[in-house]
Amino acid sequence: MAMPIPFGLLPDTARLADDGSLLIGGCSLIELAETYGTPLFVYDETHLRNRCREAVSAFGYQNVVYATKAFLCTAMARLAYEEGLLLDVATGGELHVALAAGVPADACTMHGNNKSIDELRMAITQGVRQVVVDSFDEMDRLDALHLEGLAPPNVMLRITPGVHAHTHEFIATGQDDSKFGFNLRNGDAMIAVDRARRCPSMQLVGLHCHIGSNVFAASNFAKAAEVMANFAVPLDLPELVLGGGLGVAYTVGEEAPTITQWGSVLLDACAALGVRSRVSVEPGRSIVAAAAVTLYSVGTVKRIPGIRTYIAVDGGMSDNPRPVLYGSGYEAFLPRAVEAERGGSARIVGKHCESGDVLIFDAAVPGDICVGDVLATPVTGAYGQSMGSNYNKVPRPPVVFVGDGRSRLVVRRETFDDLLACDIG
Numbered sequence: 511m512a513m514p515i516p517f518g519l520l521p522d523t524a525r526l527a528d529d530g531s532l533l534i535g536g537c538s539l540i541e542l543a544e545t546y547g548t549p550l551f552v553y554d555e556t557h558l559r560n561r562c563r564e565a566v567s568a569f570g571y572q573n574v575v576y577a578t579k580a581f582l583c584t585a586m587a588r589l590a591y592e593e594g595l596l597l598d599v600a601t602g603g604e605l606h607v608a609l610a611a612g613v614p615a616d617a618c619t620m621h622g623n624n625k626s627i628d629e630l631r632m633a634i635t636q637g638v639r640q641v642v643v644d645s646f647d648e649m650d651r652l653d654a655l656h657l658e659g660l661a662p663p664n665v666m667l668r669i670t671p672g673v674h675a676h677t678h679e680f681i682a683t684g685q686d687d688s689k690f691g692f693n694l695r696n697g698d699a700m701i702a703v704d705r706a707r708r709c710p711s712m713q714l715v716g717l718h719c720h721i722g723s724n725v726f727a728a729s730n731f732a733k734a735a736e737v738m739a740n741f742a743v744p745l746d747l748p749e750l751v752l753g754g755g756l757g758v759a760y761t762v763g764e765e766a767p768t769i770t771q772w773g774s775v776l777l778d779a780c781a782a783l784g785v786r787s788r789v790s791v792e793p794g795r796s797i798v799a800a801a802a803v804t805l806y807s808v809g810t811v812k813r814i815p816g817i818r819t820y821i822a823v824d825g826g827m828s829d830n831p832r833p834v835l836y837g838s839g840y841e842a843f844l845p846r847a848v849e850a851e852r853g854g855s856a857r858i859v860g861k862h863c864e865s866g867d868v869l870i871f872d873a874a875v876p877g878d879i880c881v882g883d884v885l886a887t888p889v890t891g892a893y894g895q896s897m898g899s900n901y902n903k904v905p906r907p908p909v910v911f912v913g914d915g916r917s918r919l920v921v922r923r924e925t926f927d928d929l930l931a932c933d934i935g
């Protein structure tokens with residue numbers, strides 16, 4: 511008999527109500543589903559702020575750069591900035607949203623392995639804090655922009671340290687065989703440093719690496735810090751960025767280091783290796799993933815004797831593509847009965863026209879789950895809403911922030927007319 515959903519997988523303010531249902535931020539999930547409809551992303555604002563504060567206390571004020579790709583809307587950009595984080599934006603679009611939120615450009619770092627000249631021009635004219643340069647072709651574009659009369663931006667060089675992180679191959683980025691960064695082992699990294707130092711089109715302020723995402727092994731981070739420190743210390747640049755990548759527990763039995771533990775591993779390694787420069791990090795997932803649950807409505811329960819039970823909900827791969835992309839695991843529970851044993855087993859699927867549209871391949875669910883139930887998947891705050899799509903022209907779900915017994919809609923549900931907003935023919 512599978513256990514009830516453990517509170518460790520729920521947002522910080524999750525509490526049991528007197529009737530056995532779940533409250534987050536003092537709000538009933540069942541009532542939120544009634545008010546805003548489903549699917550619905552519910553973020554615990556206290557949880558978000560707690561993780562931001564934990565990161566700032568582990569690494570220091572302005573040494574934490576929130577990776578907006580994990581989850582970005584104007585409310586989230588403002589929250590992170592209010593909590594003393596800078597923002598990592600990887601495209602012109604992410605920069606646009608950050609600026610629209612009122613975050614100053616000089617709190618934003620511009621990333622991307624293939625920034626267009628327009629994105630670079632936008633970043634420089636807006637006055638971003640740093641551009642993280644990823645290739646020699648990008649350096650050519652910076653030269654061209656300098657010839658146009660643009661001021662040289664502060665740049666970091668993204669270095670590929672040759673460390674293979676233990677994670678899914680699609681999100682491992684620090685190995686030699688990577689589209690990201692300047693390869694350390696083959697000498698490109700040193701050539702890039704020499705060029706950046708000589709070029710009037712850029713001001714070299716530091717080095718950067720990011721070995722991958724959803725990494726659980728502290729040893730991977732320590733190794734990357736060691737490789738980067740050995741390269742960086744003789745260069746004596748003002749800043750070293752060790753990326754993001756800290757994993758989070760998604761399912762029962764998974765355990766990840768805390769942000770505080772991650773901070774100790776990285777900062778102790780840097781201190782031991784004689785790093786004198788400012789050390790900063792770029793967490794995304796570890797700030798937002800466990801802050802949210804997604805609420806769905808159960809639409810069909812199809813029992814195929816001797817094979818399996820399919821439970822179809824009103825969302826799917828369009829609001830959470832991670833199971834399809836990486837085979838990622840999740841848990842499910844019924845907010846009306848949080849402490850119920852989850853003795854049934856089912857495949858939780860979406861409403862899209864593919865057999866691959868799976869949210870949970872083998873979910874433990876309460877045996878009395880039925881059509882009309884609100885079903886919740888926890889730890890869905892990172893790379894769900896932000897990687898979502900309109901596949902099958904399904905409007906994207908809204909986002910609510912909850913706290914102190916109140917909910918506020920921060921992203922409204924898309925309408926059918928939104929689906930036509932770009933059609934001109």
Ligand SMILES: Cc1ncc(COP(=O)(O)O)c(C=O)c1O
Pocket residue numbers: 577579580598621720722723724753754755756792793794795796
């Ligand atoms: C350059 C860079 N920094 C930070 C991050 C954030 O990683 P995570 O969300 O795993 O912390 C990413 C994600 O892929 C990234 O590419």
